[in-house]
Amino acid sequence: MPSPRISRAATSGNPNNANGRFEFMSLLTNKTSLSEQAPARLRTSDSPVHRKDSSSSQQQLPEEDCMKLNPSFLGIALRSLLAVDLWLSKTMGVCAREGSSWGSARPMMKLVEISGHGIPWIAGTMYCLYKSDSSAGREVILNLLFALLLDILLVAVVKGIVKRRRPIHNRMDMFATFSVDKYSFPSGHATRAAMVSRFMLNHLVLAVPVRILVMLWAIVVSLSRVMLGRHNVTDVLFGFFMGHMQYSLVEYLWLSPNTLPALFKI
Template structure:
């Protein structure tokens, strides 16, 4: 005889729908299904791409790096000119060392270097001004002295502002150097040679051969700076340009002997 429990189990329909409470317990309600769908891999991939796009702008290159990657035409041209300048200066530095290709000419180049140094020029100008008997001669030597002092000041200021190092193949065995002489731009010898040559050719009565020698001396002073490895080509070129126009400034500020005597009388 079957038991009442067996009868109850046999009486149940096999396709009977579970109760809502059972569905809720099993987590099969529609809300749970939507929550699980929202956590699907597709949604996770979408959220990952969204977060990547949100942090994307933070991974961009800085502005200065973009400028380096996209240089201007002027920057490219300047770098090319500097590269050519360094290459030419290296090739022309044939007297930089004793064992260089023109090392035997190095003593002569150093003698020309001393002839364009500021100390011999200032000392020679003071001596000529002291030995001069005429007021006109003293006036010329006085203005030459002021021009040399102006050259020292202007070249020192430009060197301190630019601070371009001397060529790597240079030997610091120059005559009577100062603190700013560790910088290369512009060449003080070139400025002094250009200004001094123009001054002498203008205010001194010289024969034609002597005038040629003065111009040749100025060119040799500038050439010796590159051959000894003291300066780059652009240092000397700008030095000639600067010295040429320094003389124009000296002419504009010319001090006569009468003006100097009045100034000394006021100060006295």
């Protein structure tokens, strides 16, 4: 049986045991120092000054962020109206594609679209102006031509200002389009249909069935814009209203031999 002196000597002479004890003691020392530093950090983060700084940084938000967090009633109403407009326009676009629910009626709707296009109306008006042999008839037809040109100008200006894109389900296969026709608001067909129908009902002597057909034509042309997916509902509604206002403007700027005598002599 070994003596205690030999075992103590062997233990003290073994370098591995000494290093192991030193490493263990150093780990204990590091843990103790970390445990002492952690409460200090927590105390620093929980200090009143730190809480005050964090609360002040949260309260001092930019005005734009405050507006986003607290939207106005008008903004909510406009966004809701826009959502309803997009949903209703997509639901009513039954002829937007060949595979739509009313895709078989798409060719007929495109004929209605051409009947409300500006180029056929301007060309037909100029031909009637050339063939007219009465001064009263030339005056009416000349003002109709003026109304058509004014309609194209005003619609192009409004479209260029608003720059609303056409519905995503629209297929760009329209007849004779121009650069500004990539925009949707307002509907040029709706403005033209409303203005021309009101012009014809007030300045042409028409039978009752023909007057009814003129009004139905204006409604069908405006409705076809949504069915073909060309415009949203609000584009057509505003365009129809704008067409009525344009007619009032034409009446105010009516061209007569008294205002433009040289033109009527030609």
